Each structure stands twice: as structure tokens, then as C-alpha cells.
Amino acid sequence: MxxxxxxxxxxxLRSPFFIELxxxxxxxxxxxxSLLVSLLPIYMKNSLGLTAWSVGIAFSLQYVxxxxxxxxxxxxxxxxxxxxxxxxxxxxxxxxVVIIAFTSAPVWLSIACxxxxxxxxxxxxxxxxxxxxxxxxNNSNGxxxxxxxxxxxxxxxAGPITxxxxxxxxxxxxxxxxxxxIGCGIVLVLVALLLPGKAKSxxxxxxxxxxxxxxxxxxxxxxxxxxxxxxxxxxYEVKHTLKVSWxxxxxxxxxxxxxxxxTPVITLYVQNELGFSLNMYSLLLIxxxxxxxxxxxxxxxxxxxxxxxxxxHCGFLLAAISISIFSMVHAVPLVxxxxxxxxxxxxxxxxxxxxxxxxxxxxxxxxAVWGFFLTLQGSGMVVxxxxxxxxxxxxxxxxxxxxxxxxxxxxxxxxxxLTRKRPLKTNAITEG
Numbered sequence: 001m002x003x004x005x006x007x008x009x010x011x012x013l014r015s016p017f018f019i020e021l022x023x024x025x026x027x028x029x030x031x032x033x034s035l036l037v038s039l040l041p042i043y044m045k046n047s048l049g050l051t052a053w054s055v056g057i058a059f060s061l062q063y064v065x066x067x068x069x070x071x072x073x074x075x076x077x078x079x080x081x082x083x084x085x086x087x088x089x090x091x092x093x094x095x096x097v098v099i100i101a102f103t104s105a106p107v108w109l110s111i112a113c114x115x116x117x118x119x120x121x122x123x124x125x126x127x128x129x130x131x132x133x134x135x136x137x138n139n140s141n142g143x144x145x146x147x148x149x150x151x152x153x154x155x156x157x158a159g160p161i162t163x164x165x166x167x168x169x170x171x172x173x174x175x176x177x178x179x180x181x182i183g184c185g186i187v188l189v190l191v192a193l194l195l196p197g198k199a200k201s202x203x204x205x206x207x208x209x210x211x212x213x214x215x216x217x218x219x220x221x222x223x224x225x226x227x228x229x230x231x232x233x234x235x236y237e238v239k240h241t242l243k244v245s246w247x248x249x250x251x252x253x254x255x256x257x258x259x260x261x262x263t264p265v266i267t268l269y270v271q272n273e274l275g276f277s278l279n280m281y282s283l284l285l286i287x288x289x290x291x292x293x294x295x296x297x298x299x300x301x302x303x304x305x306x307x308x309x310x311x312x313h314c315g316f317l318l319a320a321i322s323i324s325i326f327s328m329v330h331a332v333p334l335v336x337x338x339x340x341x342x343x344x345x346x347x348x349x350x351x352x353x354x355x356x357x358x359x360x361x362x363x364x365x366x367x368a369v370w371g372f373f374l375t376l377q378g379s380g381m382v383v384x385x386x387x388x389x390x391x392x393x394x395x396x397x398x399x400x401x402x403x404x405x406x407x408x409x410x411x412x413x414x415x416x417x418l419t420r421k422r423p424l425k426t427n428a429i430t431e432g
Contacts, residue, residue: 018131021131025148028090028155029155030162031184037156039178042267047174055264056390057385061114066118067117073089087189090185131145145358160281258319260381260387261387264388265400269397287340308359311351312415316411322338326342
């Protein structure tokens with residue numbers, strides 16, 4: 001990377017917009033990590049007596065809400081701006097946590113998970129669109145993406161650790177933990193209100209036409225026609241500008257499916273099968289997540305310099321090996337060693353994969369394309385928890401981990417084919 005590229009990249013990382021994005025990502029992942037990693041799996045299975053499959057279905061609904069609205073929110077962000085899109089959506093996260101805090105019926109918990117997913121769905125489309133727009137020369141955004149991933153992982157790790165500490169101090173009082181998360185959601189909305197307004201200038205013709213309509217129904221009809229035409233234009237541009245190998249689509253699905261398999265069962269496995277206390281579980285999260293966070297920024301810089309291929313190859317293979325062995329060991333030192341290896345593998349995968357995908361995004365309609373890609377990628381998170389819960393109930397606690405390891409091997413093969421199939425274009429973009 002040249003000196004001018006480094007200066008632009010450093011200014012990018014210090015800009016108020018980027019700092020606000022990082023803070024929102026941290027708080028969202030703090031909230032979701034607290035609920036999905038620490039509180040809800042044990043609360044729903046041990047306290048409410050639900051099966052692992054039922055827990056998986058509730059988690060799946062969260063990802064359904066997240067993914068169904070990613071593409072629409074990516075589209076809206078380019079037209080309404082980040083402030084209105086994010087603050088309006090994140091207000092729903094507060095509603096979701098309130099439902100969880102004051103109800104205990106499984107149906108309402110599932111509905112709350114769905115609302116939580118909808119409320120957080122614009123997060124990554126807005127973040128990735130923002131990074132792509134303000135990326136430095138030569139599209140060298142691996143460092144910025146690494147910083148966002150670092151904020152995400154810090155939130156994912158800090159949330160469960162904080163909740164474990166709080167649960168330990170309050171005698172497993174879930175209500176107190178939920179009230180803390182309601183406060184976190186309110187802070188999220190306030191930070192979102194600091195984001196930039198409209199990303200595009202107002203169309204003068206549209207404003208004049210709106211004033212001419214004296215009938216409110218005619219005005220609504222006019223707006224709906226404009227919306228329809230704009231969506232058609234967006235889909236047309238995406239269809240004619242997005243030129244990627246068909247292998248990208250299953251890879252997008254599998255990349256999140258492998259995470260979805262582990263999400264609802266990892267806490268159950270560590271506490272119910274390994275017998276770890278809340279404090280020991282927190283140390284385990286620090287060992288795995290801490291190594292990932294520390295390694296993300298240097299990995300992002302190396303990816304900008306050497307490209308994504310070597311890091312993704314190593315990451316997928318290392319993850320496949322470490323996840324499979326993790327499910328077979330019970331000695332505490334070995335558990336920590338393989339969790340650390342999993343953390344290192346994800347430090348390779350997370351910035352590498354998102355940087356690789358960002359190179360495929362055409363300049364036109366970035367928000368819509370990012371939303372489309374992230375929707376497809378996130379659909380794996382919808383299917384993963386359901387498959388995971390069923391595997392746990394039918395085949396035992398090791399089955400989800402073995403399945404995750406197999407998917408990592410498949411991802412390694414698919415990525416190997418992708419990089420060999422289009423080496424010139426990928427290298428040109430990476431080096432350019």
C-alpha cells in the first residue's frame with residue numbers, strides 16, 4: 001500500500017461516521033451476543049424446558065427477520081440515509097428485549113427473536129456500504145473491514161462475558177440482565193441518530209410533483225409508483241452489472257451456515273456437557289474471541305497487501321480441523337488450545353471473506369447489491385440453527401460440530417475453485 005493510500009485509510013478509520021458505525025456494531029453485537037450466546041440458550045432449555053430443536057427454531061426466526069429485511073434496508077439506506085434507516089430499525093430491538101424481559105411464553109420469545117432480527121437487519125448492509133463508499137484508493141478496505149469485524153467480535157465477546165458476570169452476581173436473575181440490555185438498546189438508538197442524513201440529494205421534480213397533489217391518496221399513489229419504478233431500476237442494474245461465478249452463491253450460503261450450526265449449541269455444550277461454570281465459560285470466550293480480535297487488524301493489513309486467497313485457504317482448513325477436534329476433547333487445557341485455534345482461523349476468515357466479496361460489488365447500487373449478498377449469506381444462519389438443534393437431539397452433542405467441520409472443508413474446496421477459475425480478475429482487483 002502506498003503512503004497516500006495509508007493516509008486515506010487512516011483518515012477513514014478516524015472519521016466520525018466510521019467511529020459511529022463501529023460503536024453501533026459493537027452495541028448491536030453486545031446485545032445479540034448477550035441474548036443469543038449467553039442468556040437465551042440456557043434460559044429456554046434449562047429454565048423453560050424446551051428442546052434444542054425448539055431453541056434452534058427461535059434462533060432461526062431471529063435470522064429470518066435479519067435476512068428478509070437486509071436487502072430492503074440496504075436499498076432504503078441509499079434513499080433515506082443512514083440516520084432514519086438505522087434509528088427506526090434499532091428502535092425495534094428495544095421492543096424485542098422488552099418482550100423478552102416481561103414475558104416467558106415460548107411463542108412470545110420466538111416473536112421477540114423475529115423482531116430482534118428485523119431491528120438489526122440494516123446493520124451490515126449500511127456498514128459495508130459505508131466502508132465501500134469511503135474506501136481509499138485501489139479499494140483497499142481490508143483494514144476498515146477488519147476494524148468493523150473487530151468491533152463486532154468485541155461486542156459478541158463482551159456481551160456474554162458481562163452477562164455471565166451479572167448472572168453470577170445476581171444469582172442467575174435473568175430479569176436484571178434483560179433490563180440492562182433494554183438500556184443498551186436505548187443507547188443504540190441515540191447513537192444511530194448521530195449518523196448522516198440522506199445520502200442522495202432530493203429530486204426537485206419529485207418535490208414539485210408532491211406539492212401539486214392536493215389529495216393525500218393521490219400523493220400516496222404517486223409515491224408508490226415512484227417506489228415501484230425505483231425498485232425495478234435497481235433490480236435491472238443489479239442484474240446487468242453483477243457478473244460473478246455461480247460458485248459464489250453457495251459459498252455465501254455456506255459461510256454463514258457453518259456459524260448457524262454452532263450458535264445455538266455452543267453454550268449448551270460448554271455448560272451442560274463440559275460442565276464449565278459461568279466464570280470458566282467467560283475465560284473460554286476471552287481465549288477464543290480475544291485472539292480473534294487481536295489478530296483482526298494485522299490480518300486486514302496483510303490482506304490488503306497480499307490478497308485474500310492465502311488467508312481464506314488457511315482459515316477454512318484450520319477451522320475444519322480445530323472445530324472437529326474441539327468436540328472430542330474434555331481436558332480443560334486442550335479445550336482452551338483448540339478454542340484459540342478456532343479464534344485464529346476466524347481472524348483469517350472474517351476480514352478475508354468480506355474483502356473478497358467487496359471486490360465483487362459493482363459501483364452502481366452498492367447498497368442493494370450488498371443487501372442481496374448479505375441476505376443470501378445470512379440465509380445460512382436461518383437454516384443452520386434448525387439443523388443444529390435437530391442434530392443435537394437425534395445424534396448427540398458432537399454431531400453439530402462435525403457437521404460444521406465438514407462445511408468448512410467444502411468451503412475450502414469451493415474457494416479453491418473460485419480463485420483458480422478467475423485468477424486474473426481477482427489478482428488485478430487485489431493488486432490494483
